[in-house]
Amino acid sequence: MMIREATIDEAVAVLAKISEFAKPADHAAVALRLDGRRALVLVAEQEGELVGVKIGYALSEQVFYSWLGGVAPRGRGRGVAQALLEAQEEWAREQGYSAIRVKSRNRFPAMLRLLLRNGYLIEDMDKKEGMLDYRLHFAKQLVSGEIIN
Secondary structure: OEEEEOOHHHHHHHHOOOOOOOOOOOHHHHHHHHOOOOEEEEEEEEOOEEEEEEEEEEOOOOEEEEEEEEEOHHHOOOOHHHHHHHHHHHHHHHOOOOEEEEEEEOOOHHHHHHHHHOOOEEEEEEOOOOHHHOEEEEEEEOOOOOOOO
16 A cells, blocks of 8 residues: 555545545535645555545644545555554654644544544534534644644
């Protein structure tokens, strides 16, 4: 497996393979979200096929936000999500970020388990219509000290 920086088009191609996303983000939506921000777009490639994606951007000089990611069915159970998470954390540390924030929903239990297993702490929750759509806010300190805003 190879994890590498990617284009928005490559990221969108992976997102389109993930059926759990009711309406996957298209090029325009991703470009708009990343516009004017320091961003990182990663993909996971296995045997020449793009099977995973992780997109994030700076919230501040100290905090990086892991915005959107997922693994296509052909890449699941092979450590793709873990590899993408580790690559994003390593990049964020190298760029001088001291913390990463991410949100997920109850409807994505594999993502929740991944975050908890990797030391992300729940810091908040937004209640929505149904419990499956409650948004859990996570944070992980990349350097010693308190998580900053």
